[in-house]
Amino acid sequence: MITFDDDEDGQRAKMPCGHAIGPDSLTAYCRSLLWAGKYEFRCPHVDPTYCGRLWEFYTIKKLAVLTKEEKKEFETKLAENYLFKGVKIQECPRCHSYCERKDSKSVRVICPICTRQKEELYEFCWFCLKTWLTNTTHDCGNHGCSGEDPRIRLLRNAPKKSIVEVPNCPSVRSCPKCGLLIEHIKACKQMVC
Numbered sequence: 001m002i003t004f005d006d007d008e009d010g011q012r013a014k015m016p017c018g019h020a021i022g023p024d025s026l027t028a029y030c031r032s033l034l035w036a037g038k039y040e041f042r043c044p045h046v047d048p049t050y051c052g053r054l055w056e057f058y059t060i061k062k063l064a065v066l067t068k069e070e071k072k073e074f075e076t077k078l079a080e081n082y083l084f085k086g087v088k089i090q091e092c093p094r095c096h097s098y099c100e101r102k103d104s105k106s107v108r109v110i111c112p113i114c115t116r117q118k119e120e121l122y123e124f125c126w127f128c129l130k131t132w133l134t135n136t137t138h139d140c141g142n143h144g145c146s147g148e149d150p151r152i153r154l155l156r157n158a159p160k161k162s163i164v165e166v167p168n169c170p171s172v173r174s175c176p177k178c179g180l181l182i183e184h185i186k187a188c189k190q191m192v193c
Contacts, residue, residue, distance in 0.1 A: 013063035017053035019045040026064040034074060037180060039081040093129045094122060101126060107147055108137055151181055164188055 012020035021029070030041055041060055043051040057078065061071055083089050089098045092111040099111050107126045114122035123132035125140035127149060133141030146153060151174060158172035163184060172183050 015043060015053075015055055015063070016059060017043045017045070017051055017055075019043055019051060023063065023065045026060065027066065027070065030060055030064065030074065034077040034081060037081050037085060039078055039085060090124075090126055090129060092122075093124055093131070099124075106137065107140065108132055154181060 010022055012022050013026065014020050029044060033041060041055040041057065043053045043055060045051040057074075060066075061074070064070075066074065083098060088104070089100045090109060091097070092099050092114060095111060095113050095117070097111065097113040099109050101109055108123055109126050109132075111122045111124065124130060125132055125142060125145055125147075127147065128140060128142050128145035130140065130142045130145065139147055155170065155172060155174055158170045160168045161171045161184070163169040169184070172181055174181055
């Protein structure tokens with residue numbers, strides 16, 4: 001049984017993995033995942049091991065008893081998260097259309113919409129999302145842009161701390177599955193995304 005703030009005697013929905021959760025907790029849990037940038041819902045049950053089974057969105061919609069507004073909110077956020085993290089696209093800073101890199105290693109992105117509308121090539125930086133200023137392929141020329149994923153710089157500069165008497169552990173780590181940054185606050189060294 002998964003319980004957050006549900007009434008112990010209240011009704012619970014049995015999820016496909018066999019674990020049960022109340023509709024309010026299910027809604028709150030899924031909302032927290034969406035606002036953390038996730039596009040998948042996985043069972044959070046931990047006893048004694050993490051379940052992690054994928055819950056389909058149609059199941060969530062039915063069992064969480066979502067209002068029309070909540071369904072729309074969830075569907076919109078789910079689509080946004082998938083586009084930005086699952087498909088790996090960026091929003092053009094000029095026209096706000098979605099652009100995909102032709103080469104996953106390139107940081108220089110061409111916006112086909114702006115290029116067609118203005119009849120001149122419009123390029124922007126994948127990382128800082130500003131107009132590309134130089135003729136090089138690796139440096140956009142914008143002040144403060146290092147040409148690398150800002151998460152890498154954050155990880156590199158994260159303060160070190162002792163965790164369970166192990167010195168110099170990074171206080172911030174990246175989830176190996178989704179890339180989300182996780183900060184260690186207290187307790188053991190295990191970090192769960």
